[in-house]
Amino acid sequence: MSRKSNLLAPTASVSRAQREDRHGHRGAAILLTGLPAAGKSTLAQALHAALFARSVQSLVLDGDGLRVGLNRDLGFADKDRQENIRRASEVAALLVENGQIVILAMIAPLLELRDIFAQRLGEDYREVWCSAALDVCEQRDPKGHYARARSGELASFTGISAAYEAPASAALVLDTGVLSVDACLDRLLTWLGECAVLPNR
Secondary structure: OOOOOOOOOOOOOOOHHHHHHHHOOOOEEEEEEOOOOOOHHHHHHHHHHHHHHOOOOEEEEEHHHHHHOOOOOOOOOHHHHHHHHHHHHHHHHHHHHOOOEEEEEOOOOOHHHHHHHHHHHHHHEEEEEEOOOHHHHHHHOOOOHHHHHHOOOOOOOEOOOEOOOOOOOOOEEEOOOOOOHHHHHHHHHHHHHHOOOOOOO
């Protein structure tokens, strides 16, 4: 049962349009989704550095970082996964409203989870699928999680004992198992210009 609230969001003294005009670019939320070890965090940090070099206002919300901080009280049950994404979407919405380009590096394994981002962020949301194949991700296994999942030590591990539903209509697909980080980054930057998030230079 929903509860009524007497709280009202305060009126902003500086508008989103004013911020975007000063920054010289739109606010947007870009989800890099894919299997564990698909290269999401690496690519997110590379994009962040490239945007910083261009004086673009951006930041990274990484799934692992959120789970050791803001979302450290959440596990991996279905309701916890949903709450994890809901909180991330709310933080992203606040930042986008402030004219930031938010780079979300999160597995978000199910279509219904990614739909939470889509519903909350609307036209500001763009989905990029880091489509590295399972065998490539498993070979990388930088944290040893795949090996632990295969041995039964980790339950509900995406790609092994929990499903990953590939995006049906990602705005951009990058085969991060084949392409280099630089090649993926170049394609990302070009695409951000094409979809008018970044000004074409």
